Amino acid sequence: MAASPAHKFGQIIGDLLEMALESNLKKFARKHKLYLDKKGERKARSGKKVSWIDANDNKHDLDFVLERGGTENKIGIPVGFIETAWRRYTKHSRNKAQEIQSAILPLAAKYKGASPFIGVVLAGVFTEGALTQLKSLGFGVLYFPYDSVVKAFAKFGINAAFDEKTTEADFRKKIKSWNKLPNKVDVAKELLNLNKKGVDEFLSSLSDSVSRFIERIIILPLHGQESISNNVSEAIDFLKKYSEDKPKLPLTKYEIIIKYNTGDRIEASFKDKKDSITFLESYI
Numbered sequence: 001m002a003a004s005p006a007h008k009f010g011q012i013i014g015d016l017l018e019m020a021l022e023s024n025l026k027k028f029a030r031k032h033k034l035y036l037d038k039k040g041e042r043k044a045r046s047g048k049k050v051s052w053i054d055a056n057d058n059k060h061d062l063d064f065v066l067e068r069g070g071t072e073n074k075i076g077i078p079v080g081f082i083e084t085a086w087r088r089y090t091k092h093s094r095n096k097a098q099e100i101q102s103a104i105l106p107l108a109a110k111y112k113g114a115s116p117f118i119g120v121v122l123a124g125v126f127t128e129g130a131l132t133q134l135k136s137l138g139f140g141v142l143y144f145p146y147d148s149v150v151k152a153f154a155k156f157g158i159n160a161a162f163d164e165k166t167t168e169a170d171f172r173k174k175i176k177s178w179n180k181l182p183n184k185v186d187v188a189k190e191l192l193n194l195n196k197k198g199v200d201e202f203l204s205s206l207s208d209s210v211s212r213f214i215e216r217i218i219i220l221p222l223h224g225q226e227s228i229s230n231n232v233s234e235a236i237d238f239l240k241k242y243s244e245d246k247p248k249l250p251l252t253k254y255e256i257i258i259k260y261n262t263g264d265r266i267e268a269s270f271k272d273k274k275d276s277i278t279f280l281e282s283y284i
Contacts, residue, residue: 005171020188035070054106080117097130113283117209142202152191222252
């Protein structure tokens with residue numbers, strides 16, 4: 001069954017959103033020596049979709065993934081999962097927000113050792129509740145309001161405004177005008193210009209995330225002996241060599257604190273040395 005003109009025009013706006021983001025992410029990847037994976041052919045994977053598998057063997061298709069050490073021929077370590085979405089009506093925004101978090105959060109959990117950035121770029125009409133929900137879960141959110149989308153199209157003579165009363169004939173006119181546009185990327189650039197502050201803040205958050213590194217690891221056995229390591233390998237080596245027979249008091253647990261250069265910290269406690277090592281190995 002052929003897609004309706006309304007659906008086709010929605011796809012046009014969705015594609016424009018990806019077009020606008022892709023240009024910035026390509027520059028970002030070059031600057032930070034990362035690989036940007038996006039929809040299309042890549043020798044390192046099958047098909048045209050960017051798909052990743054979570055810890056429960058569920059597959060999730062994404063718009064963009066930034067990889068450290070990735071190449072055209074090799075899948076790297078994911079340091080950024082980013083989704084885009086366009087919605088015209090508020091009644092669809094909450095469901096879309098939940099759909100995005102259901103796709104990205106399991107992947108972020110599986111690859112927690114890489115501390116990947118989780119981001120979403122939204123356009124159209126999203127409720128404040130949907131945006132707040134994503135931010136509260138740790139997402140970096142870049143939002144292009146509906147009016148700015150309409151304004152970007154209008155600069156090039158296209159009336160992109162529509163509602164539930166817009167006729168199919170009107171949608172066909174919009175699609176025809178879009179197809180005649182010689183440099184579609186200019187609309188994407190205008191959308192970015194209209195939302196420059198938000199774009200800059202989003203990219204700044206992304207930069208902070210991919211530049212984050214472990215500054216030190218503190219291991220504190222309950223009986224009081226503390227070990228400070230400068231990297232994960234040193235911390236694991238300490239645990240392997242640590243003798244639990246030395247303390248007069250029985251060992252209750254290991255407390256591990258991972259400190260990042262950004263001031264972030266992760267704390268964990270384990271009763272067993274093996275579990276402590278397994279935890280740290282997930283950060284290599």
